[in-house]
Amino acid sequence: xxxxxxxxxxxxxxxxxxxxxxxxxxxxxxxxxxxxxxxxxxxxxxxxxxxxxxxxxxxxxxxxxxxxxxxxxxxxxxxxxxxxxxxxxxxxxxxxxxxxxxxxxxxxxxxxxxxxxxxxxxxxxxxxxxxxxxxxxxxxxxxxxxxxxxxxxxxxxxxxxxxxxxxxxxxxxxxxxxxxxxxxxxxxxxxxxxxxxxxxxxxxxxxxxxxxxxxxxxxxxxxxxxxxxxxxxxxxxxxxxxxxxxxxxxxxxxxxxxxxxxxxxxxxxxxxxxxxxxxxxxxxxxxxxxxxxxxxxxxxxxxxxxxxxxxxxxxxxxxx
DNA sequence: GGGGTAATAT
DNA sequence: TATATTACCC
Numbered sequence: 001x002x003x004x005x006x007x008x009x010x011x012x013x014x015x016x017x018x019x020x021x022x023x024x025x026x027x028x029x030x031x032x033x034x035x036x037x038x039x040x041x042x043x044x045x046x047x048x049x050x051x052x053x054x055x056x057x058x059x060x061x062x063x064x065x066x067x068x069x070x071x072x073x074x075x076x077x078x079x080x081x082x083x084x085x086x087x088x089x090x091x092x093x094x095x096x097x098x099x100x101x102x103x104x105x106x107x108x109x110x111x112x113x114x115x116x117x118x119x120x121x122x123x124x125x126x127x128x129x130x131x132x133x134x135x136x137x138x139x140x141x142x143x144x145x146x147x148x149x150x151x152x153x154x155x156x157x158x159x160x161x162x163x164x165x166x167x168x169x170x171x172x173x174x175x176x177x178x179x180x181x182x183x184x185x186x187x188x189x190x191x192x193x194x195x196x197x198x199x200x201x202x203x204x205x206x207x208x209x210x211x212x213x214x215x216x217x218x219x220x221x222x223x224x225x226x227x228x229x230x231x232x233x234x235x236x237x238x239x240x241x242x243x244x245x246x247x248x249x250x251x252x253x254x255x256x257x258x259x260x261x262x263x264x265x266x267x268x269x270x271x272x273x274x275x276x277x278x279x280x281x282x283x284x285x286x287x288x289x290x291x292x293x294x295x296x297x298x299x300x301x302x303x304x305x306x307x308x309x310x311x312x313x314x315x316x317x318x319x320x
Numbered sequence: 321g322g323g324g325t326a327a328t329a330t
Numbered sequence: 331t332a333t334a335t336t337a338c339c340c
Contacts, residue, residue, distance in 0.1 A: 155330090155333060179323060194322085199334060202325070223332090 156196050162189070164229050166200060175208075 158166070169186045170178040180198035187197070207226045 157332085181322070195334070198323080199332095203333085205324090225332095 156192070158200055158225060160225060160228055163200075163225050165189070166197070166204070167229050167231070170201070170204070 165187055166183065169183050173182060173186065178201070180194045180201055183201065184192055184194050184197045203223070204226065207223060208231060211231060
């Protein structure tokens with residue numbers, strides 16, 4: 001394998017083993033790849049020196065063309081392995097990381113092969129330089145204006161990680177302040193819409209209601225996504241409005257009005273959430289893949305200064 | 321306009 | 331089945 005890789009351009013089109021469909025997919029995928037002009041030059045560091053020091057990242061060793069080619073070949077062989085045999089190897093771990101880290105969005109022409117468990121060829125781009133977007137992205141498959149027809153928003157998949165983040169935000173807002181818009185802002189997930197959140201919140205509330213109301217959960221009817229994420233204490237009854245929910249479904253007036261009192265912090269928190277002890281930037285070359293965020297006080301010390309650098313405000317009171 | 325819920329669509 | 335969308339209400 002691999003001589004067809006040179007200097008960043010993969011001249012695909014050799015279909016020795018793949019079937020036509022896969023080959024088409026590869027070609028299609030290639031079309032979406034950034035060209036040389038879009039890529040950061042090798043000579044240019046991915047992150048600024050300040051940031052590097054802030055994160056205690058040791059300077060990147062210089063990459064030569066050879067290194068790049070080798071990395072490209074690895075990637076390609078992984079991909080091709082994935083395509084030509086259902087037995088994924090490297091690519092799988094790659095996907096797993098994506099699954100944990102990023103949002104998973106189905107493309108409009110949902111392709112079970114690629115999308116099924118959280119991979120999407122189209123979003124394998126542009127998780128750039130860690131600094132500007134230190135958080136998740138919810139790509140919609142059409143942010144590259146080209147091709148891909150207008151299309152509606154891609155379907156969002158609530159990964160456990162995403163859900164966890166959701167739960168955390170809801171928990172810290174308090175159940176009564178947890179409204180779609182606020183949640184959306186605090187989750188600070190790019191591309192996540194209020195509708196996404198509202199929909200998920202609706203489902204989540206139903207789940208909570210079941211938990212509280214029935215006091216016993218029927219595992220068979222529980223959503224694994226929810227059951228796998230413990231419901232924070234603060235969600236059980238915070239708000240004093242009691243869980244008046246008389247399970248009354250018929251009509252709705254639960255306009256919870258009660259003075260919400262003090263909302264601790266309606267401040268959007270730039271994510272790198274505390275939940276993570278895993279590498280955040282999954283896609284980009286291993287170069288920055290080693291960065292691990294300490295969950296604990298991600299927002300203190302180094303991070304804080306980093307955010308200052310980035311002109312992001314770091315919510316002072318953010319203590320999860 | 322935005323939130324909540326239920327029903328329905330995809 | 332999971333998620334989105336819609337309708338209807340507050």
